[in-house]
Amino acid sequence: MKLSAMIPKQKGDRILIFDEEGIKSFAIQLQKIRIKEGFSQSQIAFESGLSLSQIARIETARINPTLSTIFVLAWTLNVPLPDLFNFQLSPKER
Amino acid sequence: MKLSAMIPKQKGDRILIFDEEGIKSFAIQLQKIRIKEGFSQSQIAFESGLSLSQIARIETARINPTLSTIFVLAWTLNVPLPDLFNFQLSPKER
DNA sequence: ATTAATTATAGCACAAATGCTATAATTAAT
DNA sequence: ATTAATTATAGCATTTGTGCTATAATTAAT
Numbered sequence: 001m002k003l004s005a006m007i008p009k010q011k012g013d014r015i016l017i018f019d020e021e022g023i024k025s026f027a028i029q030l031q032k033i034r035i036k037e038g039f040s041q042s043q044i045a046f047e048s049g050l051s052l053s054q055i056a057r058i059e060t061a062r063i064n065p066t067l068s069t070i071f072v073l074a075w076t077l078n079v080p081l082p083d084l085f086n087f088q089l090s091p092k093e094r
Numbered sequence: 095m096k097l098s099a100m101i102p103k104q105k106g107d108r109i110l111i112f113d114e115e116g117i118k119s120f121a122i123q124l125q126k127i128r129i130k131e132g133f134s135q136s137q138i139a140f141e142s143g144l145s146l147s148q149i150a151r152i153e154t155a156r157i158n159p160t161l162s163t164i165f166v167l168a169w170t171l172n173v174p175l176p177d178l179f180n181f182q183l184s185p186k187e188r
Numbered sequence: 189a190t191t192a193a194t195t196a197t198a199g200c201a202c203a204a205a206t207g208c209t210a211t212a213a214t215t216a217a218t
Numbered sequence: 219a220t221t222a223a224t225t226a227t228a229g230c231a232t233t234t235g236t237g238c239t240a241t242a243a244t245t246a247a248t
Contacts, residue, residue: 017203018162026161041225051207056226063205066158066235067120068112071183081183082176089165089175111233135195145237150196157235160205189248196243205234213226218219 018064025087027061030073033084034059037077048076112158119181121155124167127178128153131171142170 034044041059045052050072057063058073065073074081128138135153139146144166151157152167159167168175 018160019165022162022165040223042223052225053208053227054206057205060226062227064160064162064235066112066160066205067164068116068158069205070161071113071116075183081179085175085179089169134193136193146195147197147238148236151236154196156197158205160235163235192245192247194243194245197241199240200238201236203234203236206232208230210229211227213224215222215224217222 020061022089023064024061025089026065026084027059029084029087031059033077033079037079039077044073044076048072114155116183117158118155119183120159120178121153123178123181125153127171127173131173133171138167138170142166 034041041055042052044050045055048055050069054063054065054069058065058069070084071081074084128135135149136146138144139149142149144163148157148159148163152159152163164178165175168178
């Protein structure tokens with residue numbers, strides 16, 4: 001797996017190892033759709049059952065969400081699953 | 095979040111908590127595409143850098159893979175990301 | 189039927205996702 | 219400018235994803 005280390009900028013930050021670009025693109029896409037559908041993060045949290053902190057962590061690309069979380073997000077946002085992946089990655093990654 | 099507990103059938107099995115149906119659908123879709131593209135699990139493992147056991151665990155729906163793993167799979171299989179999500183879930187879930 | 193290849197399991201170690209709770213920072217309303 | 223709402227951080231506990239290695243089970247070749 002092509003892993004990028006997310007080196008901590010501040011002392012105390014965790015070291016996260018995952019694909020930065022994809023996670024970032026997903027974060028942006030999610031936020032875009034959430035806003036378009038007129039939801040606040042809290043609303044998503046409430047309706048999905050996910051925690052508010054988790055929503056924020058995903059939108060700020062701090063974590064690498066799991067498939068089931070992604071399912072729940074699509075369901076809550078009322079969008080088809082593939083919509084959340086409707087973005088381009090750099091050729092190297094795809 | 096609509097969570098289904100995967101109750102251990104055999105003594106010693108882990109208890110996994112995630113959305114069974116989605117994970118299962120994804121597993122099937124992944125295998126379908128892998129076969130169609132003419133890959134063995136080992137080839138995917140080798141070319142993706144993911145472990146062979148991980149590929150098997152995903153295809154047998156034993157785990158709830160992360161987004162970065164899904165990215166790597168799409169990239170390795172040479173399919174657009176949304177293709178991996180081209181399946182229908184039950185109305186209750188979507 | 190044997191053998192080889194492929195797929196599935198298993199257990200361990202470690203990193204990371206998630207919920208929870210609280211708080212800070214930012215943005216929007218008034 | 220204050221206040222309210224929203225979003226971002228943080229730390230902790232728990233569960234789980236992932237790699238690794240080995241082995242079993244299944245399937246394909248010969």
